[in-house]
Amino acid sequence: MANYNLYTDQQLVSLLKDNDQVAYTEIYDRYQGLLYIYACKITKDESEAEDIVQEVFFYLWDKRAAILFNTSLSSYLYSAVRYKFFNLLDHKKVRANYVESLQRFIEIGNIEADYAIREKELTILIEKEISLLPIKMREVFELSRKAQLSHKEIAEKLRISEKTVKNQINNALKELRMKLGVMAFLLILTRF
Incomplete structure (x- = not known):
């Protein structure tokens, strides 16, 4: 060679x-x-x-x-x-x-109507993805984000450990971030 x-x-x-x-x-x-x-x-x-x-x-x-x-x-x-x-x-x-x-x-302000429509569509998409989470994970996530319960309250209500609650929420957030991307994920953090 x-x-x-x-x-x-x-x-x-x-x-x-x-x-x-x-x-x-x-x-x-x-x-x-x-x-x-x-x-x-x-x-x-x-x-x-x-x-x-x-x-x-x-x-x-x-x-x-x-x-x-x-x-x-x-x-x-x-x-x-x-x-x-x-x-x-x-x-x-x-x-x-x-x-x-x-x-x-953006400064002119012509995007408010478009923003509202996109936000509504994004919210529907987020809700759909949340509904596709595994049952236990979805239940913990919804109690945390929608019912605004603390980890301790969720653990007591579902009779599971606080660590399990924390893990379920973190796993749900990871899964949603992967499926929805950064913008939708930020909306989850601020709205849900």
Whole structure:
């Protein structure tokens, strides 16, 4: 078997274009660490840097046959990291503009009717999911959230331990959070 770490970048690129996965792995091993350090310097965020480098390598493999290497492999990879970084900045700017626009819309107050309708639909959805909880868990949850009984009162009423009450409520909240998502879960915490 060939020793790929002895190949030049040009040889690896040629093999990569021929769908050679070992050549791709060698390119990854050779440049991943360096590109990550570079991406960390320009993003100032390790998580974003990691994402950018992974996207670059995913693109390299995905488009291996079509990519034209007009420069060296290293120049291409560093340029790709820069491009992904600028792309990320553009998306952040769009996201910031969207948030700003949404904030203006909220301040105007045109969403009250829409909010009421959505809240009603969400409440119906929450009630449905609560009804699908296991019987004992649902009973404990409803006594806690709807009847507003303390853990001690529920334990006495159902003749179970307070720890069981606490566990049932925590399990119900976990299950509802998984099924309904964050927004509905926050509504449960504030309304139910």
